[in-house]
Amino acid sequence: MAGAPATVASLRTALDARAVSARELVERALARAAALEPRLHAFVSMRPEAALREADEADAHLRAGGPRSALDGIPVAIKDNIAQAGEPCGCASRILEGYVSPFDATAVARLRAAGAIVVGRTNMDEFAMGSSTEHSTHGPTRNPWDPARSPGGSSGGSAAAVAAGVVPLAFGSDTGGSIRQPAAFAGVTGAKPTYGRVSRYGLVAFASSLDQIGPLARTAEDCALALDVVSGHDPRDSTSLPEPPTRCREALDGRAAGLVLGLPREYLAADGGDPAVLRAVEEAARELEKAGASLREVSLPHTRYAVATYYLVATAEASSNLARFDGVRYGRRASGARTLTELYERSRSEGFGAEVKRRILLGTYVLSAGYYDAYYRKAQQVRALLRRDFEAAFEGCDALLTPTAPEVAFALGERTADPLRMYLSDVYTVSANLAGVPALSVPCGLAHGLPVGLQLVGRARDDGTPLRLADAFQRRTGFHLLQPELCA
Amino acid sequence: MSRIGRAEVERIGRLARLRLDASEADALARDLDAILGYVDQLAALDTAGVAAASTVVPIATPLRADEPARSDAREPVLARAPDREGDAFLVPPVLEGEEEG
Numbered sequence: 001m002a003g004a005p006a007t008v009a010s011l012r013t014a015l016d017a018r019a020v021s022a023r024e025l026v027e028r029a030l031a032r033a034a035a036l037e038p039r040l041h042a043f044v045s046m047r048p049e050a051a052l053r054e055a056d057e058a059d060a061h062l063r064a065g066g067p068r069s070a071l072d073g074i075p076v077a078i079k080d081n082i083a084q085a086g087e088p089c090g091c092a093s094r095i096l097e098g099y100v101s102p103f104d105a106t107a108v109a110r111l112r113a114a115g116a117i118v119v120g121r122t123n124m125d126e127f128a129m130g131s132s133t134e135h136s137t138h139g140p141t142r143n144p145w146d147p148a149r150s151p152g153g154s155s156g157g158s159a160a161a162v163a164a165g166v167v168p169l170a171f172g173s174d175t176g177g178s179i180r181q182p183a184a185f186a187g188v189t190g191a192k193p194t195y196g197r198v199s200r201y202g203l204v205a206f207a208s209s210l211d212q213i214g215p216l217a218r219t220a221e222d223c224a225l226a227l228d229v230v231s232g233h234d235p236r237d238s239t240s241l242p243e244p245p246t247r248c249r250e251a252l253d254g255r256a257a258g259l260v261l262g263l264p265r266e267y268l269a270a271d272g273g274d275p276a277v278l279r280a281v282e283e284a285a286r287e288l289e290k291a292g293a294s295l296r297e298v299s300l301p302h303t304r305y306a307v308a309t310y311y312l313v314a315t316a317e318a319s320s321n322l323a324r325f326d327g328v329r330y331g332r333r334a335s336g337a338r339t340l341t342e343l344y345e346r347s348r349s350e351g352f353g354a355e356v357k358r359r360i361l362l363g364t365y366v367l368s369a370g371y372y373d374a375y376y377r378k379a380q381q382v383r384a385l386l387r388r389d390f391e392a393a394f395e396g397c398d399a400l401l402t403p404t405a406p407e408v409a410f411a412l413g414e415r416t417a418d419p420l421r422m423y424l425s426d427v428y429t430v431s432a433n434l435a436g437v438p439a440l441s442v443p444c445g446l447a448h449g450l451p452v453g454l455q456l457v458g459r460a461r462d463d464g465t466p467l468r469l470a471d472a473f474q475r476r477t478g479f480h481l482l483q484p485e486l487c488a
Numbered sequence: 489m490s491r492i493g494r495a496e497v498e499r500i501g502r503l504a505r506l507r508l509d510a511s512e513a514d515a516l517a518r519d520l521d522a523i524l525g526y527v528d529q530l531a532a533l534d535t536a537g538v539a540a541a542s543t544v545v546p547i548a549t550p551l552r553a554d555e556p557a558r559s560d561a562r563e564p565v566l567a568r569a570p571d572r573e574g575d576a577f578l579v580p581p582v583l584e585g586e587e588e589g
Contacts, residue, residue: 330568343580420526
């Protein structure tokens with residue numbers, strides 16, 4: 001593949017100029033997936049016939065009256081925990097083997113109405129519980145930059161599919177960093193919107209107060225185009241924000257002038273991670289300063305408690321949410337159980353993988369009698385303190401700049417035996433979920449030959465400012481255009 | 489000192505409807521003990537008087553118009569059941585020991 005990688009915006013121009021058809025784009029995506037999947041394993045299922053049929057419909061629309069949206073005729077991929085009618089929705093779990101969704105998630109319904117074409121479903125950690133896409137019943141996804149390494153997780157399949165140029169846009173979910181950390185590890189741009197910006201209807205629940213659907217793409221502009229399609233209130237999700245979302249694409253003017261960027265000292269401490277990652281992030285801060293932003297140091301004093309707080313809140317909610325998988329109404333049922341209790345226990349024990357069981361047990365423990373106040377209630381109090389940290393910091397700045405992860409992509413197998421070490425790769429991402437604020441990751445260089453992610457965090461409800469800064473950064477730099485050798 | 493052992497893991501397993509064999513319970517006890525050791529750092533933080541977070545991004549509870557609508561989901565829902573009898577989900581006896589009596 002020669003030249004710059006395709007973006008949603010560049011494909012839009014080509015489609016509108018009739019330089020390419022939606023059918024050709026879908027055919028290319030399917031061919032590229034067929035060529036790369038044996039090495040990457042980014043997808044768990046493809047829908048070639050339906051995608052080609054929808055491409056023909058998109059081409060007919062484009063000929064008849066112009067595009068229905070910026071995404072009309074654009075091939076996209078969605079994570080295996082976001083429901084699409086008539087397609088499997090397995091969450092990379094044995095307990096949902098063979099399950100076919102009877103309905104569309106609201107985000108998928110909006111994508112389809114906008115003319116986007118779902119070509120396939122991407123691999124993930126089981127029920128989005130993981131930071132490496134290794135906890136999948138289908139086996140791991142590999143990082144296009146180095147197939148011996150993890151693409152991050154849990155939306156590792158979506159990140160790999162975009163990084164490898166199979167699709168220009170994919171959707172993932174982010175509960176504690178599951179869009180941003182894989183975006184960082186795979187060298188793509190990934191955005192977690194404000195909590196409530198995108199409806200969670202049809203997103204299989206992991207931790208309901210933290211989960212958000214969001215885009216992974218080559219550029220911040222493409223993420224903005226995608227968010228403008230999927231955002232907005234949904235009567236089926238009472239936690240979705242009631243007000244009409246601001247148009248993210250319109251916020252991108254290439255300028256950072258007048259914006260104050262906060263540099264949280266707790267995220268940029270010299271002992272906080274790989275020094276090469278820190279150097280790339282500090283360079284990026286200087287680049288944004290050249291673009292007109294002013295920098296100031298800020299403090300988020302409760303940051304060191306974020307991972308502990310997150311793993312209490314998230315597992316408590318998960319233990320409750322995953323109670324629905326009981327072998328009775330849908331999904332996998334153990335055979336030969338003689339009582340209902342045995343049916344529950346055996347279906348769940350056979351259906352869930354080790355990491356999911358670990359989190360259900362931890363969540364059950366912290367909610368159980370005698371431990372609730374010490375763990376769950378305490379965590380909800382610290383969560384309030386973390387949110388106050390952000391509110392205080394945002395009194396003096398418009399966005400925060402941090403590393404997305406303390407490291408570059410780690411080797412497959414390196415962390416699976418040590419759950420706590422795996423959890424600590426989320427150290428810079430979980431706070432945004434706990435506070436509900438929007439955060440994204442953009443590529444800001446290479447360290448050890450692997451992509452480094454820069455995280456930009458905004459005020460609650462202000463999804464536009466981080467995207468605007470990321471776009472200004474990308475107009476001045478070429479890190480988002482770097483491609484792994486595998487994809488050359 | 490270990491915070492959690494095999495017996496405690498098996499007790500929580502029963503609450504969570506997870507059946508764990510002895511080696512699985514031992515491994516989980518080790519993992520959970522390490523994780524609880526890590527989260528215990530929260531105990532050192534003084535949170536007296538801090539109201540626990542209950543909402544994420546504060547919003548007024550949205551109300552929708554009170555209009556009846558059909559969902560017609562019965563057949564698609566039942567069609568996904570592992571076992572059914574007519575319009576009901578079929579399960580083994582609910583009361584323990586019922587199969588003998």
